[in-house]
Amino acid sequence: MRECFELRDVDAGGRIGELTVPRADVTVETPALLPVINPNLDTISPRRLAEEFGAEILITNSYIIHGTEDVREQALEEGLHDMLDFPGAIMTDSGSFQLSEYGDIDVTTEEILEFQREIGSDIGTPVDIPTPPDVSRERAAEELETTQERLEVAEGVDTGDMLVSAPVQGSTYPDLREEAGRHADATDLDVFPVGAVVPLMNDYRYDDMVDVVAASKRGLGADAPVHLFGAGHPMMFALGVAMGCDLFDSAAYALYARDDRYLTVRGTRQLEDLDYFPCSCPVCAEHSPDDLLALSDREREEELAAHNLHVTFEEIRRIKQAIRAGNLLELVEQRARAHPAMLDGYRALLDHAAQLESSDPVSKGSFFYTSHESARRPEVLRHHERLERLAVPDSLFLTEGEPARGDEFEASWRVEPPFGPFPRALSKSYPLTAEVPERTDRAALEAAAEGVARLVAANPETEVTLGHRGWPADVLEAVPEDVDLVDLTVEGD
Ligand code: GUN
Numbered sequence: 001m002r003e004c005f006e007l008r009d010v011d012a013g014g015r016i017g018e019l020t021v022p023r024a025d026v027t028v029e030t031p032a033l034l035p036v037i038n039p040n041l042d043t044i045s046p047r048r049l050a051e052e053f054g055a056e057i058l059i060t061n062s063y064i065i066h067g068t069e070d071v072r073e074q075a076l077e078e079g080l081h082d083m084l085d086f087p088g089a090i091m092t093d094s095g096s097f098q099l100s101e102y103g104d105i106d107v108t109t110e111e112i113l114e115f116q117r118e119i120g121s122d123i124g125t126p127v128d129i130p131t132p133p134d135v136s137r138e139r140a141a142e143e144l145e146t147t148q149e150r151l152e153v154a155e156g157v158d159t160g161d162m163l164v165s166a167p168v169q170g171s172t173y174p175d176l177r178e179e180a181g182r183h184a185d186a187t188d189l190d191v192f193p194v195g196a197v198v199p200l201m202n203d204y205r206y207d208d209m210v211d212v213v214a215a216s217k218r219g220l221g222a223d224a225p226v227h228l229f230g231a232g233h234p235m236m237f238a239l240g241v242a243m244g245c246d247l248f249d250s251a252a253y254a255l256y257a258r259d260d261r262y263l264t265v266r267g268t269r270q271l272e273d274l275d276y277f278p279c280s281c282p283v284c285a286e287h288s289p290d291d292l293l294a295l296s297d298r299e300r301e302e303e304l305a306a307h308n309l310h311v312t313f314e315e316i317r318r319i320k321q322a323i324r325a326g327n328l329l330e331l332v333e334q335r336a337r338a339h340p341a342m343l344d345g346y347r348a349l350l351d352h353a354a355q356l357e358s359s360d361p362v363s364k365g366s367f368f369y370t371s372h373e374s375a376r377r378p379e380v381l382r383h384h385e386r387l388e389r390l391a392v393p394d395s396l397f398l399t400e401g402e403p404a405r406g407d408e409f410e411a412s413w414r415v416e417p418p419f420g421p422f423p424r425a426l427s428k429s430y431p432l433t434a435e436v437p438e439r440t441d442r443a444a445l446e447a448a449a450e451g452v453a454r455l456v457a458a459n460p461e462t463e464v465t466l467g468h469r470g471w472p473a474d475v476l477e478a479v480p481e482d483v484d485l486v487d488l489t490v491e492g493d
Helices: 046-051 062-067 069-078 080-084 096-102 109-118 137-156 174-186 198-202 206-219 234-242 252-258 282-286 289-293 297-325 328-336 340-351 353-357 372-376 378-387 406-410 442-458
Strands: 005-011 014-021 026-030 032-037 057-061 089-093 192-194 226-228 247-250 261-264 267-270 395-399 413-416 420-422 463-468 484-487
Touching: 005 297, 014 234, 014 297, 026 032, 032 046, 032 252, 032 297, 057 062, 057 080, 062 069, 062 089, 062 109, 069 080, 080 089, 109 137, 137 174, 174 192, 174 206, 192 206, 198 206, 206 226, 206 234, 206 340, 206 353, 234 261, 234 297, 234 328, 234 340, 247 297, 252 261, 252 297, 261 297, 282 297, 289 297, 297 328, 328 340, 328 372, 340 353, 340 372, 353 378, 372 378, 372 442, 378 420, 378 442, 413 442, 413 463, 420 442, 442 463
Parallel strands: 032 057, 032 247, 057 089, 192 226, 226 247, 395 413, 395 463, 463 484
Antiparallel strands: 005 014, 014 026, 261 267, 413 420
16 A cells, blocks of 8 residues: 555546645645746745645756756755745656756756755655657667666665655557556655656647556556646646546646736637636636736736636646546546547547546446447446346346337336446446436447347347337447347337
């Protein structure tokens, strides 16, 4: 059992957890957002982050502090907490991102970890190698080996009660990411960032990002706190959380503000393109877009950064509530509608439905079928797998909707899109209580037909009759040939 992290609630791959940070003497509730603080320029002060926005943890860069003489001296003298004036937990990055941007840095893992401890960091980071996407396999494997050696070096450094992160690299090779996750998990390090995903997000490759996280998670244990390094746009938090990420860091709130960009959960808007603010945060409640445009550059940047943080923290709260209510995937579906690339991300997530199914609770509040992608949700997959284990009579009547003719149908099972067959006695149990639109779509019918096929395959001796309501011929082709078909719209209506 990993002592610093406890899970409190789970939905799909998402979880509410508690990360105990001993050096700061605080517990951080996850999913959590770590605003990025650049020690040389602060748009919103760390004290304000804590008091106005409720930030429990932030992240800053020890490499920048190390390389800026006056800041380094101040950090060594006062400690990070006093220097930044922040009462929560402080994580420090190592300069690896600078390494990926500029090709070279002049500190080792030992030096930077010792420095991080000396300046009072609560969670330190070794110098991992952020291998970009799509590089050759040789390069990805070689750089991963270097990262892994550095994690082993980190294990040997005296870091006191500072937690230490173990970044997971491996570029876009799922097997390398999985291996990296397994190796990192086996170290005695504490927090597990999935690294080098910034280029994927910059290119809107949310599907590849999902595959990278899924592979890393297969290697990491379920009790490992996972950070998605450099992911700060609130549009993708629900997707990231549903894949099992617990920590996010955002420089976006400040960087975007500098360029007059306004964050929303449906994407980024340019301030001058807005006539109205679709938000009720204090900034948007008190100003119109024209008001902000009339401010000085510095004031406008600060107001926009504050708005960007408000929507970002609001989305984290919304996600936590969705996990509590058991409707995180409904939220992911909504976010998937904001941008085609997000929809690709959601569809990629559903490719990993079996992986998510293993953590998804067997019973939750509700299942709302809100898009044809819902037919591929882990709950549907689980029902299909369960069909192979249910006791089945010798002769089985499956009917869609209310029984249409005779007692024999009344005593039978039901068949409902998207789940397929189930005994009537289970009608009131999750997820068969799902709310599904009356106007059923193909994906739901296909999933139901697949359920029938699974049931028949598991019970080859059973005689099955399927009473459906006008399923198209090509959907019915997925139903095994020896199933007797009755169209209830023809027979019963
Ligand atoms: N920030 C964004 N991506 C990365 C990464 O892969 N490693 C480190 N250390 N920091 C990052």
